[in-house]
Amino acid sequence: MTDEELWRTGIDALAREYRALPSPLRERVAELAAQVKEAKLALHDCVTAVDIGAICADCRGECCARGKNHVTVxxxxxxxxxxxxxxxxxxxxxxxxxxxANGCLMAPPYRPFTCIIFNCDRVEGLMGKSEKERLYEAERRLRAVYGEFEKLFGKRFMAGLLIMSERDLVLQGSTLLGVGNRAIKES
Ligand code: SF4
Ligand code: SF4
Structure with missing residues (x-):
């Protein structure tokens, strides 16, 4: 399958599986999703608090050269x-x-985990001690919420949608969320 086909297969399956979740599980997913957004915004805020414009413009987005597998479930x-x-x-x-043409197509609260936590040395070099502490704390919070998602579904999700689409849907004929009794019980 091409990347386009894997992407389409993956997002169709994810939308279907999400709609089919039992209400308590969907409510828990919504709570965690709000926490993900909050932590990603906090991370973005730490970076915009220092002036990265000139550095990033000069570098021309080196860190966005490869990101195909960054978007996760x-x-x-x-x-x-x-x-x-x-x-x-x-x-x-x-x-x-x-x-x-104007940068990442996803707004900061929706950007992939891998991207939102990444800051190159040049950017981190602009941050003072307290700014770095704030950044690391926001990253810890975000990691913890992703961990909660994985506990909820009893499954690892960091592989990226295209990889999971090929492995779980195409090769194994399984599902992306792998919803089972355990996940429902814990919701
Ligand atoms: S974060 Fe670093 S690598 Fe990414 S665009 Fe800015 S300067 Fe370049
Ligand atoms: S921030 Fe956006 S454009 Fe950059 S690597 Fe991540 S997904 Fe791609």
Whole structure:
């Protein structure tokens, strides 16, 4: 399957599986999704508090050269919970498929975990001790919420949608969320 086909297969399955979740589980997903957004915004805020504009413009987005597998099921669930339109990737070029003419196609609260926690040395070098502590604390919070998602479904989600789509849906004929009795019981 091409990347486009894996993407389409994955998001169709995820939307279907999400809609089929029992109400208590969906409510818990919505709570965690709100926490993900809050932590991602806090991380973004730490970075915008220092002036990265000139550095990033000079570098021309080196950290967005590759990102095909960065978007995970959890990142997408945050949009699904809100009924928000999902990002439309473009796989026809040799850079990140979620990169548009004006930067990432996803707003900071919806950006992939891997991307939102990444700061290169040049950016971290602009931060003082207290700014770094605030950044690390927000990252810890975000990691903890992703961990809660994985506990809830009893499944690892960090592999990225395209990988999970191929492995779980195409090769194993299984599901993305792998909802089972355990997840329902714990919701
Ligand atoms: S965060 Fe660092 S690597 Fe990414 S665009 Fe800015 S300067 Fe470049
Ligand atoms: S998903 Fe967005 S932030 Fe992440 S690498 Fe791609 S363009 Fe950059």
């Amino acid at each position: 959890i990142d997408l669930l945050v949009s699904l919970v809100e009924g928000r339109e999902l990002v439309t990737p473009f796989f026809g070029h040799d850079i990140c498929p979620y990169l548009g």
